[in-house]
Amino acid sequence: MSFPARRPRRLRRTPALRRLVAETRLHPADLILPVFVREGLTEPSPISSMPGVVQHTEATLLEAADEARELGLGGIMLFGIPAVRDASGTASLDPEGILNRSIRAVKERVGEELPVMSDLCLDEFTDHGHCGVLTADGAVDNDATLEIYAQMGVAQAEAGADVVAPSGMMDGQVAVIRQALDDAGHQDVPILAYSAKYASAFYGPFREAVDSQLSGDRRTYQMDAPNRTEALREAELDITEGADMIMVKPATAYLDILADVAEISDVPVAAYQVSGEYAMIEAAAAQGWIDRRAVILESITAIRRAGATNVLTYHAAEIAGWLRENS
Ligand code: PBG
Known part of the structure; x- marks a missing residue:
């Protein structure tokens, strides 16, 4: 009988020892809360x-922003739902449109303590639901869309966005938005680019x-699930x-992509x-099939690991509350 010389279990013996050697920790500032604001509600x-x-x-929305600030979240990501939609998503450029107006209101409310981020995409604003404008034969027109994205970026920065987050997966979107922001004097507004965003069925509840x-679907612009090296190309381009x-999106089913991208990226x-990941956890928890809190914390830990x-999660505020209880 030979006994082991090395015993990894030694460092797992107590909660305090496990905490000592934890390689990943969660902090409220890691978390970004996505929120929806709807016009006329x-x-x-x-x-x-x-x-x-x-x-x-x-x-x-302002109450949610207060809570996010008070909990010390890393940021809040705003999605606007306009009352009126049209083919080119005009309401996205209106300084008084729901998203731009909300950016301004939240920014006034939270000041510098909470980064306010805005979704920069046309899908909430178009009557056909695509992330860009369409050609006569119904295809998503990359370059015509870029012109609108550039103006959207400026409109959001003027409204006070701390970070703009283009999520439409048009080729060249980061470059044109950067140029437009710089030309308008917003050199200091950062871009959080959805770089590896997959055409995913996990977005169902978001719709x-x-x-x-x-x-229809977004398969001509969002990435195809089978592809891995393409995510590196997208990240490098951005x-x-x-x-x-x-950003990599979704998270849990794409942890390989996340690890690959994190390896090569010299930016955060x-x-x-996403919504479907949230829905699956909530549905199983409601049945009593999983331990809700443990699964939520484990899933975010895995994404960080x-x-x-940073992790965008609809559970951000609740998690931050738990982290506060534990500290
Ligand atoms: C597009 C956008 C989507 C999500 C975030 N930004 C939907 C899509 O690409 O179809 C999905 C987020 C989620 O599912 O939680 N503006």
Whole structure:
């Protein structure tokens, strides 16, 4: 009988020893809370496929922002749902449109203590639900869309966004937005680029969250699930074009991609735990099939361990509350 010389179990014996050697820790500042604000709403409206998440009114959005600031979250990411949509997403450029107006209101409310980030994409604003404008034959027109993205970036920066986050996966979007921001005197507004964003069925509940008008899919612009090296190409392009931070999305089913991208990136890498990931956890927890809190914390820990500096999660505020209890 020979006994082991090395015993990894020694460092697992007590919670304090395990804490001592933990290679990954969670902090509220790691977390970014995505929020939805809908024009014309008088009461918050629950999203049935995302229990616990609502479409905010402009008033309750400010309460959510207060809470996020008070909890010390890393940031808040705003998605706007306009009352009126059209083919080119005009409301996205209107300084008084729902998203730009909300950026301004939240910024006034939270000051410098909470970074306010804005989704820079057309899908919430178009009546066809695509992330860009369409050609006569219905294809998504990359370069015509870039012209609108450039103006959106400037509109969001003028409204006070601390970070703009282009999520439309148009080729060249980071470069044109950077140029437009610089030309308008917003050299100091960073770009968080959705670099490796996959055409994913995990976005299902989000489509309800923003009352998406999409029929069809986004497979001609978002990435194809089988591809891995392509994510490195996308990340490198965005970094070269001037992205200050990049993102991988979804998170849990794409941890290999996240690890690969984190390995080559010299800018911070965020990951988005998307609506379908949220919904699956909530659904299983509601059945009593999993330990809700443990699964939420384990999933975010795994995303951080794979290499994410920051995690966008609909559980951000709740997690920050737990972390506070434990400290
Ligand atoms: C597009 C956008 C989407 C999400 C974030 N930004 C939807 C899509 O690409 O279809 C999905 C987020 C989620 O599922 O939680 N503006």
